[in-house]
Amino acid sequence: MRIDILTLFPEMFDGPLGMGIVQRARQAGVVEIVATNLRDFATDAYRKVDDAPFGGGPGMVMMCQPLYDAVEHLQGEGGRPGRVILMSPQGRPFTQRVARELAALDRILLVAGRYEGFDERVREGLADDEISLGDFVLSGGEIPAMAVTDAVVRLLPGALGSEASLDEESFAGGLLEYPQYTRPRSFRGMDVPDVLLSGNHAAIQAWRAEQARLRTQQRRPDLWADYNDTTRRE
Numbered sequence: 001m002r003i004d005i006l007t008l009f010p011e012m013f014d015g016p017l018g019m020g021i022v023q024r025a026r027q028a029g030v031v032e033i034v035a036t037n038l039r040d041f042a043t044d045a046y047r048k049v050d051d052a053p054f055g056g057g058p059g060m061v062m063m064c065q066p067l068y069d070a071v072e073h074l075q076g077e078g079g080r081p082g083r084v085i086l087m088s089p090q091g092r093p094f095t096q097r098v099a100r101e102l103a104a105l106d107r108i109l110l111v112a113g114r115y116e117g118f119d120e121r122v123r124e125g126l127a128d129d130e131i132s133l134g135d136f137v138l139s140g141g142e143i144p145a146m147a148v149t150d151a152v153v154r155l156l157p158g159a160l161g162s163e164a165s166l167d168e169e170s171f172a173g174g175l176l177e178y179p180q181y182t183r184p185r186s187f188r189g190m191d192v193p194d195v196l197l198s199g200n201h202a203a204i205q206a207w208r209a210e211q212a213r214l215r216t217q218q219r220r221p222d223l224w225a226d227y228n229d230t231t232r233r234e
């Protein structure tokens with residue numbers, strides 16, 4: 001898979017996407033990640049990519065021309081065009097389901113906004129999709145682009161040491177993950193549940209399944225309702 005990120009701050013990506021699972025996936029050739037500076041596509045001497053909004057108001061708006069030129073240039077690279085996705089608080093919420101959908105694609109281009117966001121014609125004529133990290137406003141789309149990249153890369157075949165961990169973790173089956181423990185058995189008066197030390201795999205599985213249900217019910221009634229709807233339909 002290839003992931004392009006169009007941003008005013010490509011250097012922000014070196015740290016988070018240059019370590020751990022994502023870095024190992026890059027080294028193994030599972031994913032190619034290319035961060036491109038939008039300013040390279042500005043046409044004036046000041047490398048300007050934003051301008052004042054028509055109709056007045058605070059802040060600046062990202063202009064069409066550098067964004068169109070950059071995306072069209074990138075789409076011509078890498079052999080195959082990809083889905084162009086704006087990072088935007090107005091987009092569809094990012095979830096594990098969306099991460100799985102994106103991980104099935106050959107290529108995606110994530111566009112990180114800054115200032116007051118994009119000229120509306122970027123939405124109309126350039127973007128295929130718009131994704132929000134949540135109902136809050138960040139100062140730029142870089143952190144959402146990193147979050148999307150990380151969540152997508154770890155789903156790619158070959159990215160994780162053990163693919164089984166994907167099946168067990170939160171959201172995989174529509175539930176939050178069960179509680180996990182490691183050594184020591186007792187820490188500051190808090191003990192590991194006996195069942196996990198029993199060696200009885202069926203009992204352990206049943207306990208984990210029950211804990212996942214309880215946890216989801218208590219913490220995320222919205223997920224719990226979806227889970228029940230889905231299991232009723234199946």
Ligand code: SAM
Nearest residue numbers: 087088089113116117132133137138140141144
């Ligand atoms: N004025 C815009 C609005 O009200 O919708 C917000 C602009 S925000 C300050 C600048 C950029 O940060 C956005 O263009 C977007 O790329 C990114 N951004 C901010 N919050 C985000 C979120 N929750 N999800 C995804 N991207 C976000």
